[in-house]
Amino acid sequence: MTPDTHTLETLDTPAALIDLPRMQHNIARMQHRMNALGVKFRPHVKTTKCLDVVRAQMAAGAQGITVSTLKEAEAFFAAGIKDILYAVGIVATKLPRAMALRKRGCDLKLVVDNAEAAHAVVDYARAHGERCEVWIEVDTDGHRSGITPEQEALLEVGRILKGGGIDMGGVMTHAGSSYDLNDRAALGALAEQERAGCVRAAQRLRDAGVPCAAVSVGSTPTALATEHLDGVTEVRAGVYVFFDLVMHNVGVCALDEIALSVLTTVIGHQPDKGWVIVDAGWMAMSRDRGTAKQSHDFGYGLPCALDGTPLDGLMLIGANQEHGILAASDGSARDDLVARFPVGTKLRVLPNHACATGAQFPEYQAVSSRGMVQTWGRFHGW
Structure with a gap:
């Protein structure tokens, strides 16, 4: 961070501006809501990829971060943040880089949503004498990746990880279809679907003898619309820190909060x-x-x-x-x-x-x- 040396009139253009009062308002709004709901908040830092912003989020009460690239994980770990969820499915070719982070002391959590990836993690850990923590991605709205809560594949992946000596840390989901909504009642219903589906997946794993401590949900719209988070341990959201016109159309922010x-x-x-x-x-x-x-x-x-x-x-x-x-x-x-x-x-x-x-x-x-x-x-x- 450099000292104050510019005003808007002297900046060259185009330039990306952060309105600090608005950003701080957005951070406080989300953190206050998560505190009131009694859950840990793990912001997704892919929106900003900026240490100064993440420090403001951590100062407000965030615990750990979510990343979408290993480069993000490396950069934020180098800055002193250890509790990191890499919320994109891991593949075998990325395991050496991810495990190198863990060997240096990063509490990096990996994510899988299929048996092939689970076997790859097990095989790598055995071959190199490593331990790692893996979460299973759950699909609660058909938006993208993950295993649906009732699929047999959920238990199959859980058993592969447990049987292979991997620390099964939990389940996570992202209701990305919330971006397609613009009605408060519909957002609330999707938030409940997201919560219930992820909690159900966790319970199925536990009933099958697979440990599942963490239950992680989140998108900016569902985080701001949910009524309760029974059974959830943490929430993730990212774009809330800046908001944008899509979020304004969804109905979760005013123009003067962007x-x-x-x-x-x-x-x-x-x-x-x-x-x-x-x-x-x-x-x-x-x-x-x-x-x-x-x-x-x-x-x-x-x-x-x-x-x-x-x-x-x-x-x-x-x-x-x-x-x-x-x-x-x-x-x-x-x-x-x-x-x-x-x-x-x-x-x-x-x-x-x-x-x-x-x-x-x-x-x-x-x-x-x-x-x-x-x-x-x-x-x-x-």
Whole structure:
């Protein structure tokens, strides 16, 4: 982290901005909710990949982290965080790298959802005299990977791990289909489906004699919608720390809670078309068009004034590699935009998907309530 040396007016563009008061509000909101529900909170750090953000989450009460790449695990362990869940199915070729982390003292937990991967872990551990902790991924909504709670494969994988001397740590699930909802009752119902399914999987394993201490659930929408978490030991969520336009459409955040934006500069106009050209194209915003299938399509992002106030009736309607097109969201050729946004004007753009937009930048510019800016590093890759 570098000292305060910039203001928004002096920053080069495009730049990824973190609104620190909003971020701290989001962290406190989620941690308070998890504390009230009586569960451990293990944030997913893939959204930010930023040590400064994760330190703020840990300071608020988070216990351990979730990662989606071994590079994340290595970087955060090097910074002193030991309790790490690698929440992507492990394969044999990645085991040497994962086990190297454990040998250095990292409490890295691995995840499997099939017998082949379970056998690979057992075989590697035996061949190298290693111990490791493995969790089983459970599919509670048909969204992605995992074993459904009632499948025989769940017990098969559990027995392979236990019989192979592996520490069977628990079960985890992610109700990713929550991103497709926008109704509080539907979100609550999915949160209960997620909870009940994961608890059921854990109980089946225990009844079969397979240890299963941890029951881990989570997505940002279900974490904020759940009514109770009986039988759950921890919750994971990631995008809540920044939020984004997809989450706004889901109904779990207000526009003024979105903490990530892209600072951009007006570089030209196409008056006949009613276009304002900015220097934030898809290389800055990402190609993620997650709001296109939702009730409100924000194009490539929602433009805001420099103070973060949304510009009603406008959106980033198109994006080339380094050019963004700001225009009226209703398709009309507004003739007031040239005068309203002269060349050199700086704006902020709220992103569709904070994870995808953040991934376009090597660093964040963290903006304080006084408008001062600090540079926070971010890392890329796998």
